[in-house]
Amino acid sequence: MERKIESILDNYQRDRGLLVSILQDIQAECNYLPKEALVQVSKGLDIPLSWVYSVATFFKSFSFKPRGRHLINVCLGTACHVRGAVRVLEKIERELGISRSGTTEDLKYTLETVNCVGACALGPIVIIDGEYSGQMKTDMVKPLLEKCD
Numbered sequence: 001m002e003r004k005i006e007s008i009l010d011n012y013q014r015d016r017g018l019l020v021s022i023l024q025d026i027q028a029e030c031n032y033l034p035k036e037a038l039v040q041v042s043k044g045l046d047i048p049l050s051w052v053y054s055v056a057t058f059f060k061s062f063s064f065k066p067r068g069r070h071l072i073n074v075c076l077g078t079a080c081h082v083r084g085a086v087r088v089l090e091k092i093e094r095e096l097g098i099s100r101s102g103t104t105e106d107l108k109y110t111l112e113t114v115n116c117v118g119a120c121a122l123g124p125i126v127i128i129d130g131e132y133s134g135q136m137k138t139d140m141v142k143p144l145l146e147k148c149d
């Protein structure tokens with residue numbers, strides 16, 4: 001991993017102003033921001049580690065915990081909630097043996113919830129890796145999960 005981080009730093013000419021882009025590339029590479037990588041960024045850019053952390057924690061899209069290869073988002077906005085989103089969420093939790101904001105041990109899935117993704121008429125909505133599935137019912141969960149490699 002060390003070499004990969006070095007190459008990401010080089011791609012951005014070790015420019016501190018591009019810290020967010022550097023962190024995005026590391027997250028894309030590792031699926032999260034490992035502590036060792038942040039230490040390496042701090043040294044590579046010659047900035048305090050606390051600076052790196054403060055930027056990384058500012059953006060909700062960064063994760064400090066390993067994440068699964070597939071990101072599942074269940075919308076719990078009002079319209080989806082009324083149409084049974086919680087039942088769908090609980091079915092996913094049972095199928096994967098994890099709770100919301102959890103990641104399966106094999107690092108295949110990470111489950112998260114969101115509040116309204118602007119497709120209320122199609123609720124309940126489940127989004128896997130950016131792909132929307134609408135009018136979700138509990139019996140649609142297993143086949144949907146099985147479509148992930």
Ligand code: FES
Pocket residue numbers: 075076077078079080081115116117118119120121123125
């Ligand atoms: S509440 Fe789920 S898309 Fe709006």
